[in-house]
Amino acid sequence: MFRASITIVRKSTAVAMRALVFTLFLAGGSPFPARAQTCVPGTTPDWIASVPLTTSSVQVRPADCATVEQTPPDFSWPDLSADAQYQVTLTYPDGHTRSRAVARNWINWDDVLPAGSYTWQVQVTNAGGTQSSRSRRFTVGASAVPFLVPDFTVLFDRAVSKPRPRALPDPATAQTIISQRQAALALLYARVDSKLADPLPAEPASTLKAEILALTQEECRRTLEAALAWLATLREEYFVDALRRALNLAAWDPRGSTSYANVDQASREIAWTLALAYDWLFSRLDANQKSLLLAPTLARASDMYYDIIGSRARVAIYPYDSHGNTTLTYLAVICVLLAGDVPEAWVGLRDTLPLALHWTSPWGGEDGGYANGTAYAGWDTGSRLLPWYFLRWAVGVDIAQKAWVRNYGRFIAYFLPPGTPAGAFGDGAEQRLTENWARFGKTYTLFAPSPLGRWYASQLTGEDPTRIDYLLAPPADPAPAPFPDGTPNSSLFSSIGWTAMHSDLSDPARTSVYFKASPYGSYNHSHADQNGFVINAGGERLAIDSGYFDDYKTLHWWQWYKQTRAHNAITFDGGRGQAVYEESGKVGNGVITGYASQPDHDIVSGDATLAYGGALTEAKRSLVYLRPNLVLVYDKLASATPRRWEWNIHALNMMNVVSEQTISIASNGQSLCVDMLAGPTMQFAQTDLFTADPFAALPRQWHGTFSSVELLGSAEFIALMRVGCTATTAGASKTDGVWTVDVGARQVTIDGGGAITVQ
Incomplete structure (x- = not known):
């Protein structure tokens, strides 16, 4: 075991010892010691727990012992069978109960629940008989915000009674919007003016789906821009342009290159554009024009409906569908826009709008997190x-x-x-x-x-x-x-297992440290990067997630971008890492086991053991962020098979190797030094090669690895990362199973049970 007391600098920058000592328990008891644990989730088997689940299956909401911020909360559970009928029974704080029968695996409760503690259970009846789930508990917090979903008949009547255009605010609000955005509207009018004489595009003939989508989106955008310009000005040439473009889109074959089966997003975009054009231009359309717009809208909307709804609302049973969940929202609003004009809108609105209001996003919980990545969040x-x-x-x-x-x-x-x-x-x-x-x-x-x-x-x-x-x-x-x-400088989004820690959130030159151990694992647009971190400072990327998103499921995506070795995470034996869902069918999930924040430091810990698919028996990592610019990383790793352990770090530029235990990263005046304070005997190597290159000729990146020289059944690493390469005296030693890490005037201890103390 390599253990070092590294003197990174010898100048005195001593500060008074922090009086505050905070211990974060990572094992045994609650990882959040400041909170009293008054409710322990139940483990008694019931029919809900027995339902075979796939990765994309719905989970129980609200979770047992949850405190909810919305009243009523969203109630959902796994679907037992295609013939299942359900009864949900809710017990209120005063002991009285209400039961509601539903033919689906979710319900929008119909009254606001006052603050207090509740229990709920679900009874299911199908060909196999009747079973009741165990009771699950939740608490409505005092600050919970009401959100009631009206009955769909009320929603339908509201849509029909709304004067057209339905997809516009009341006149006073519309006038305020116009007055505030005159300059932007002038730019819009100029762009529409420049396209008035353009020939109409033909239906895309390309076989490339990305090209079909791009061409479709551009023409849909031009159509709606002309329509909005007409609504704002009532200039005839804008109406003429909007109508000719809408009718041209309507003529594109719903079974052709833009079909839902071929490019679902393109067909969705056309249906959306035609429904909106129908609503916005309604007052000037004759019967034939309305018919020409409605027919393809209904054809494309029908394809959407039978994909995500069908006979038993597929997207309600398997909500973790990035395209399907968005399509649900679009289809619901299309039905609102067409309500009262076509009979199909009644069934469509009934089956989509209440569900769309229930499943706003499957990618996070009430805390607002979005597990599918920040790009897809936007x-x-x-x-x-x-x-x-x-x-x-x-x-x-x-x-x-x-x-x-x-x-x-x-x-x-x-x-x-x-x-x-x-x-x-x-x-x-x-x-x-x-x-x-x-x-x-x-x-x-x-x-x-x-x-x-x-x-x-x-x-x-x-x-x-x-x-x-x-x-x-x-x-x-x-x-x-x-x-x-x-406003705190750090935040944990527990529903997705992401933590953000900043030196000063309000300062654009901040240092930012991001850590992830997510229950969503490597599913969909997430990567096999549990217990991975990213560090930015001064507007520059320092410790980066490497690779490029050249498209979904490209060779580069499969062989590098999605893999653990592309991230600042642990691999072993030459780059072996965590499960990639698309390869193994395993989610490869992680879990945040502890988080605590104080003004001068944050601590977060994750367990990624399950993410390695059984290859490892322990894969735990803790980050201690000592504001403003020091990050201590502690890894505890074990395997039944001896491994060559690999601690990965990635950067935009070639790293400067000071020794086998110390390297530095630089980017446009910002820097990051990494010092291995403790760990197995190791060597450092770096390369600028990907295992598979992206499509385009993009800048090379550098991939560094601290590797154990010997094969070991277990290993511990303690690394200090210094943003700005600030001169700091640091050292680590282990006595009687307890690590003591001195970092300048601060001391961090990590005991054998996983408790971290900062003083």
């Missing part, structure tokens, strides 16, 4: 903003009051803070999506404002103000938006 949530506006205007449902939507703003503030050089985790996270971040951050905040969100939006720049989701966003509040006092 693309997915951004694409829903217009539908969410329209639901507010057309049927009076304010989805901004739903817990996940309400708290999503915290997620983006912590994981996409102003000035960040990249996103965090998952497909596309390496991309600097400045326009998306600014536009979606601002429009989301206008839709679901909060003090932190208003500050966040005020710091963003670079959006395209002519995009329709921006132009139609709710009116802006001109009041100042200061950074809210008391």
Whole structure:
């Protein structure tokens, strides 16, 4: 075992010893010692626990012993069989009960639940008989926000009674929006003017799905821009252009290149555009024009319906479907726009809108987290903003009051803070999506404002103000938006297992440390990077998630980008890592086992043992972030088979090797030094090669590995990462099973039971 007391510098930067001593228990008892554990989740087997689950199966919500921020919470459970009928019984704090029968595996409860403790159980009846689940408990917190979903007949009647255009706010709000966005509207009018004489595009003849989608999206955008320009000005040439483009799209074959079977997103985009054009242009359309728009809309909407709903609402049973869940929202709003004009809208609205309001996002819980990565968080949530506006205007449902939507703003503030050089985790996270971040951050905040969100939006720049989701966003509040006092610099999003730790969230030159141990594992757009970390500082990427999102399931994606070896995580025996769902069918999940935050430090711990698919018997990592610029990383690893252990670190540029235990990373004036304070005898190597290159010729990146020289059945690593390569005296020693790590004037102890103390 290599154990060192490394003097990184000898200059005196001593500070007074912290009086505060905080211990985080990682094993034995609660990992959150500051909270009293008054409810222990039950383990008694019942029919719910016996349902064979796939990765994408619905989970029980609310979880046993949860405290919910929305009242009533969303109730869902695994579907037992195609013939199953259910009865949900809710016991209120005063002991009285209510039961409701449903033919599906979810329910929108129909009254606001006062603060207090509740139990609920689900009885199922099918050909095999009747069974009751065990009771599960939840607590409605005192600050829980009401969100009631009206009966679908009420929603249908509201849609029919709303004067057209349904997909516009009331006249006073519309006038305020127009007056606030005159400059952006002028740019929109100029762009529409420049396209008035353009020939109409033919139906895409390409066989490349990405090309078909891009061509479709561009023409759909031009159609809606012309329609919106007409609504704002009533200029005849804009109406003519919008109508000719809509009719041209309507003529594209729903069974052709843009069919749902071939490119589902393209067909969805066309159906959405035609339904919206029908609503926005309604007052000027004759019967024939309405028919020409409605027929292909219904054909494409029908394909959407039978895919995600069918005979038993597939997307309710298997909600972890990135395209299907978004399609559900679009289809629900299409039915709202067509309600009363076509009989199909009645059934469509009945089967989609209550479900869409229930399953707002399957990618996180009430804390607002989004497990599928920050890039898809923007693309997915951004694409829903217009539908969410329209639901507010057309049927009076304010989805901004739903817990996940309400708290999503915290997620983006912590994981996409102003000035960040990249996103965090998952497909596309390496991309600097400045326009998306600014536009979606601002429009989301206008839709679901909060003090932190208003500050966040005020710091963003670079959006395209002519995009329709921006132009139609709710009116802006001109009041100042200061950074809210008391906002913590770190946050755990427990539903997705992500932690963000910042030196100063309000400072764009901040140091940011991100850590992940997620129950979503490597599913879908998530990667095999449990217990992985990312470090940015001063607007630069330092310890990076490597690789490029050249597309979903490319050779580079399979062989590098998605794999553990591409991340700042543990591998062994030449790059072997965690389970990749698309390869093994195993999710490869991790779990946050402890988190605590104090003004001068944060501690987070994760267990990724299960992610390695049985290859390892222990894979635990803790990060201790000592503000503002020091990060201590402790790994405890074990295997029944001796391994060559590998501690991976990735950077944009070649790393400077000081010794086999110390390296440095530099990028545009920012730096990060990594010192191995303790661990097995190791050697360091780096390369700028991928196991498979991306499609495009993109900049090389550097991949470093501290590897144990010998094969070992277990290993511990203690690394100190110094942002800015700040001179610091540090050392680590182990006595009687307890590690003592001195870092400048601070001391961290890690005992054999997993308790971490910072003083």
